[in-house]
Every structure is written in C-alpha cells, then in structure tokens.
C-alpha cells in the first residue's frame with residue numbers, strides 16, 4: 467500500500483456517553499500503530515467529548531449541511547462541526563443518499579462546504595445490488611463519483627473516497643477481492659481525470675461488512691488504501707483487528 471492506510475469507524479446512530487470507553491480503547495490501539503491513520507465518526511452528540519479525549523485518532527462527523535448557517539432546524543453546518551473538534555466529515559453515505567434523497571449535486575455541495583471549513587472530506591459512492599446484477603456497477607459508481615466530487619481548488623489534498631456497495635453494507639456480504647480491485651482502479655482513473663496527478667494521492671477506502679476476519683484480504687486489493695467500517699468499529703476489541711490488519715500491511 468503506497469499511501470498511509472486510513473481506517474475509519476462510522477458509528478452511525480449508535481453510542482451514548484457510555485461508549486466513550488470504547489473510543490478510549492480505540493485511541494490506545496491507534497497509539498500502538500502510528501503507520502495507520504485511525505479515525506472515528508461518532509454521532510454528533512459525542513463529537514466534542516471524543517475530540518477532546520482523542521490523542522492518536524482523528525475524530526470527524528457523519529454528515530453536515532451544505533450551508534454555513536441559517537434557518538435549517540435540526541441541521542449542523544460544517545463550521546459548527548469544525549468548532550466542535552471534527553477534522554473530517556463523511557458525505558454521501560448511501561444511508562444519506564437513499565434514506566434522505568441526497569443527490570450527487572447535494573453531496574458535492576456538502577463536500578465543498580467541508581473543505582471550505584478546512585476539514586478533510588470522505589465522499590462515498592456505491593452501486594445497488596440491482597445495478598451490479600445488471601452489469602452496471604462500474605458505470606453507476608463512476609457517474610456518481612464524477613457528479614459528487616468537490617471541484618474547489620486543492621480539493622484532492624483533503625479528499626478520500628469511500629467505495630461502499632450498498633448491498634454489502636451491514637449484510638455480511640462482500641464483493642470478491644478482484645471486484646473490489648477493479649472498482650478501485652476505475653475510481654482512481656476518475657480521480658486522475660478530474661484532479662490530474664493530485665488524484666493519485668487520494669485514498670480510496672473500501673466499506674461494507676469489513677471485519678477483522680476479511681480485512682487483510684480486502685486491504686490488500688488493488689488501490690485499496692483503507693476501510694470505512696460500520697458495525698465492527700463499535701467496540702475497541704472488534705475494531706482492533708482491522709487496525710492491526712492495516713498495520714501488518716505497512717509494517718511488513
């Protein structure tokens with residue numbers, strides 16, 4: 467793996483203050499593996515507490531609003547997340563795209579808002595099972611990506627892409643290592659087309675049912691530079707195996 471592996475835990479709508487003990491445990495594992503960049507995206511209610519305590523892991527958010535402030539009841543803006551200690555924001559997660567009807571252009575606006583607030587951004591893309599079965603996985607993902615990527619100056623320097631097949635999220639089903647490699651190569655080609663040489667430095671993360679059992683295999687696939695982990699990031703014990711699998715690849 468040429469780029470420093472990036473292992474990101476997405477806690478989704480899980481965790482109360484009792485879960486801060488798990489975050490502390492994850493931070494201690496991160497301390498032992500400096501070759502890996504360990505990040506966690508807790509629910510917004512835990513962001514400040516986790517950011518305050520984390521010393522070896524990076525804390526970010528799962529979503530933001532595209533505007534910096536105003537009459538948007540219940541929303542949180544990128545500058546507010548940065549103020550609470552977030553250093554990155556995930557945008558375009560499939561649960562946002564499908565459950566909240568987020569379009570590619572909205573995802574792009576959110577990504578640009580995150581960059582304007584001087585944070586890193588993870589832009590997520592992924593095909594449905596229907597598209598994969600129709601042989602349209604690559605066309606779907608590359609089209610989504612081209613329409614979602616932030617287009618502001620220097621965007622590539624603060625960008626990661628999460629490839630998450632919708633049918634693999636939370637299901638225990640994963641694509642073959644070959645399919646992951648093929649998709650990541652296609653994503654890399656889009657990144658180079660959009661950003662030129664800077665596109666080669668963007669980390670592409672695989673997400674969808676990553677566990678400590680399959681992490682080593684998935685992380686070794688072509689152009690995979692890390693993982694976006696849901697369920698298996700909720701406890702230090704389970705997340706540790708994934709961080710260690712990434713560490714083994716760089717320490718080898």
Ligand code: PGA
Nearest residue numbers: 635636674675695696697
């Ligand atoms: P999962 O979720 O690891 O629970 O499949 C991944 C994600 O949605 O980021």
